[in-house]
Amino acid sequence: MPNQADRYEALRLRLIDAAERTISESGLAALKARALARAAGCSVGTIYNVFEHLDELILCVGSRTLAMLDGALAGVQSASRRRSAEAAADDLVRLALAYLEFAAAHIVRWRALFEHRMSEARPLPEWYVQQQHALFAQAERPLLLLLPELDTDARRILARTLFSAVHGVVALGLEEKLVSLPLSDLRNQLAATVRAIAAGRAELRSIDGVGGRTDRQRR
């Protein structure tokens, strides 16, 4: 016979499963406590015994999405073993294209990752922030080959900046309203942009770590 801790854990999983179904099929706005409780076979009040607030439940689903994305990106790196700037550029392009494929294939739950804001200005929990960082870190290995002279901090920040640039092209590209392109053209645009950044990498050397300055005088 299951003890109370088991029952609690089973209910917790049922709630996350139900929230995941709703978020991945209908998006964040469709998530309602009443429907969740019905799907998981508990009362609305019980949800708040298991999760401190709905944000926590949403982050548990976000964490699953991040894990899926992490797996999709981890699969694409370094078909070759070459340790050259070209191999690094190829890896960055592969990562960017894998990000686009993931977003296109899971667009509803992927959007929910970015639409969600914590209520009442609560901070994101540390475990979730760490999971995000692990995702960005996938771009750090090719950056180490591409710009070996950057220090660890600068490389970490640059990885996030490149992720953001790729995210922007993917996000606005998949919003038909802004940039209406067939997926194959979007792939070309994204790959060319990442290749240009890699080819122009000398310009990225001026990036310092957090709090640093690039007091380079230009022209």
Add this chain to the structure above:
Amino acid sequence: MPNQADRYEALRLRLIDAAERTISESGLAALKARALARAAGCSVGTIYNVFEHLDELILCVGSRTLAMLDGALAGVQSASRRRSAEAAADDLVRLALAYLEFAAAHIVRWRALFEHRMSEARPLPEWYVQQQHALFAQAERPLLLLLPELDTDARRILARTLFSAVHGVVALGLEEKLVSLPLSDLRNQLAATVRAIAAGRAELRSIDGVGGRTDRQRR
């Protein structure tokens, strides 16, 4: 004594003004028909005599935001009259930084531009799409200097892609949860990314117009 057309137009403006105040102070989610009607001195039903749906009213506010942004970007180009690739790269960096400044200074209404989705899968009206295109077109002039060999279609699409990349760095950079950086560091990251793209521009030559292919065999 004002005639009916004048009264209608005055009410229309009061409604847009009221919606603009709400959206720029509290964001899209705070917009409620009842509060709008109260602020404009009309009934809720009257709103739907003036605007076909709330989306139309939201787009009128979006149009004002786009016009502000357009003005902010138009002010920064071509301090110099040099017609060189370096001058073009400088202009692209200036545009990107002006976009960042605008977003940071008007973050609530700027976010609303991207959060808004038309309900019931209505298409965006053509006048709004044209206004967006005019905004992207600001990047086309420097691109003409940077990559004179691109045809008009390819340049137009590339301008939107670069806008998207810049938007991504700005949007995730201003979301503290993802990339928590002081604004000065975010400026450096953004400028370095745009300079890298400009320096690696040879990679962008492979971009074709809509429906085109870049069947370039790489390595």
